[in-house]
Amino acid sequence: MKKDEVPQDNGSLAKKNVHELCYAVDENGQYTTVRSSGWEAKTLALNESLQLIDERIAATKQAVLAGAVSPIAYYMELHRMDVSLLSSYVGMHRWLVKRHFHPKRFAKLKENILRKYASVFGISVEQLKSPFPQSDT
Amino acid sequence: MNIPFEHRQSAHCENGVISNLLNHRGVRISEPLAFGIGSGLFFTYLPFIKVNFAPGFSYRPMPGQIFRKLAKRLGIRVKHQRFSSPEKARTALEEKLSQGIPVGLQVGVYHLTYFPDEYRFHFNAHNLVVYGKEAGDYLISDPVMDYTTRLSEQELEQVRFAKGALAPKGHLYYLERLPEHYDLQRAIRKGIRQTCNDMLAPVPIVGVRAMRWVARNIRKWPTTIGVKKTNHYLGQLVRMQEEIGTGGGGFRFIYAAFLQEAATLLDMPILRQRSAEMTAIGDAWRDFALDISRIYKNRNPDADRYDKLAGQLATIAEREKQFFTQLRRDI
Numbered sequence: 001m002k003k004d005e006v007p008q009d010n011g012s013l014a015k016k017n018v019h020e021l022c023y024a025v026d027e028n029g030q031y032t033t034v035r036s037s038g039w040e041a042k043t044l045a046l047n048e049s050l051q052l053i054d055e056r057i058a059a060t061k062q063a064v065l066a067g068a069v070s071p072i073a074y075y076m077e078l079h080r081m082d083v084s085l086l087s088s089y090v091g092m093h094r095w096l097v098k099r100h101f102h103p104k105r106f107a108k109l110k111e112n113i114l115r116k117y118a119s120v121f122g123i124s125v126e127q128l129k130s131p132f133p134q135s136d137t
Numbered sequence: 138m139n140i141p142f143e144h145r146q147s148a149h150c151e152n153g154v155i156s157n158l159l160n161h162r163g164v165r166i167s168e169p170l171a172f173g174i175g176s177g178l179f180f181t182y183l184p185f186i187k188v189n190f191a192p193g194f195s196y197r198p199m200p201g202q203i204f205r206k207l208a209k210r211l212g213i214r215v216k217h218q219r220f221s222s223p224e225k226a227r228t229a230l231e232e233k234l235s236q237g238i239p240v241g242l243q244v245g246v247y248h249l250t251y252f253p254d255e256y257r258f259h260f261n262a263h264n265l266v267v268y269g270k271e272a273g274d275y276l277i278s279d280p281v282m283d284y285t286t287r288l289s290e291q292e293l294e295q296v297r298f299a300k301g302a303l304a305p306k307g308h309l310y311y312l313e314r315l316p317e318h319y320d321l322q323r324a325i326r327k328g329i330r331q332t333c334n335d336m337l338a339p340v341p342i343v344g345v346r347a348m349r350w351v352a353r354n355i356r357k358w359p360t361t362i363g364v365k366k367t368n369h370y371l372g373q374l375v376r377m378q379e380e381i382g383t384g385g386g387g388f389r390f391i392y393a394a395f396l397q398e399a400a401t402l403l404d405m406p407i408l409r410q411r412s413a414e415m416t417a418i419g420d421a422w423r424d425f426a427l428d429i430s431r432i433y434k435n436r437n438p439d440a441d442r443y444d445k446l447a448g449q450l451a452t453i454a455e456r457e458k459q460f461f462t463q464l465r466r467d468i
Contacts, residue, residue: 001385016253019283020381021148023390031394041430045375046255048433085259088300
């Protein structure tokens with residue numbers, strides 16, 4: 001890559017005024033570093049992955065509204081976690097966490113268990129119980 | 138506590154932390170040099186491990202390896218500590234800071250407040266340096282950032298005790314003893330030799346053979362797992378290759394910069410030529426990423442595009458095979 005070929009597209013880094021360092025050769029063939037604000041090719045790849053996450057979040061939201069799974073599943077997707085990661089954050093076995101996805105079992109959960117989940121997600125127990133206040137009836 | 142610490146931005150966090158910590162003690166080792174001596178160039182394909190719903194690809198060795206190898210090859214003693222309690226982890230950190238020693242930390246990315254949201258995945262092998270504490274905030278030199286930042290006590294505890302794969306468990310490290318004399322030339326040769334061996338390793342999941350395996354799978358994926366998943370897998374490949382930290386082209390450009398430095402340090406002009414060849418290979422990787430990204434723009438193009446991508450990757454694998462065979466002979 002030549003120094004003047006280092007892409008300067010508007011990536012997601014630019015928003016926070018962050019640049020990344022690229023290695024490129026100057027006109028004499030000497031290596032030097034150039035700061036880049038992003039490259040369209042990788043922004044597209046990143047967006048593809050973020051879109052997948054959004055789709056999963058939307059699907060889980062529908063499932064929660066339909067009463068098929070508990071809000072824990074929704075918050076898990078929202079925080080880009082999977083069951084094993086969530087279980088290590090709350091310090092419970094993964095099959096217990098999976099059981100808590102069941103809406104009926106979730107409704108019976110004790111306050112201290114709910115607090116554990118809520119603190120991992122950085123929310124209150126009320127928010128955990130009713131994640132969509134407007135659309136929920 | 139505020140230790141005068143020179144923050145220099147780098148492409149990759151691990152090399153950057155090493156380079157900056159050494160620089161603080163007056164040892165001038167550039168990022169490419171640290172990367173090369175630590176045998177940072179790599180390729181691995183782990184189809185049985187799923188990361189973000191796609192197989193694991195990596196253009197670098199396991200986190201921590203580069204540092205460990207560099208330290209061993211230069212005779213630097215590094216003290217590593219892990220903790221079971223956040224309380225002890227904090228006390229140990231502050232003790233070192235009060236002694237005027239900047240401390241390297243392994244942290245999780247997800248809770249790093251100064252990162253853009255798009256980059257906050259559950260990845261636990263990021264590295265940064267703490268060089269002081271001011272008004273309750275830790276002063277942070279994160280080598281991939283342009284500027285130094287701050288984290289509150291609580292924020293730092295959260296990232297030090299992130300959970301999941303490669304959980305840092307409060308992992309901290311600092312330079313304990315530097316050798317009076319170190320043999321840079323020998324270390325460089327060792328580093329290059331190991332990279333050649335890694336890339337030409339006779340196992341299917343590492344080096345050139347792993348690239349060929351990925352190429353074969355790219356041909357198969359559209360029929361076996363469908364186009365949508367294939368695109369996601371390829372996206373993962375691009376992100377691992379180009380995302381923040383690789384310096385472009387899956388570390389190939391950093392390695393080319395290393396070979397250029399090595400040519401001078403070892404007085405071996407042939408390495409300058411190898412550096413130019415590596416740059417050309419890096420450019421081929423960039424083209425590969427660019428062609429993959431076209432998939433996301435153009436929804437219904439020609440049917441044989443996956444075959445073309447596979448062909449491209451197979452060609453790169455062949456070029457790297459020849460490259461490292463020659464490099465092994467040079468050293």
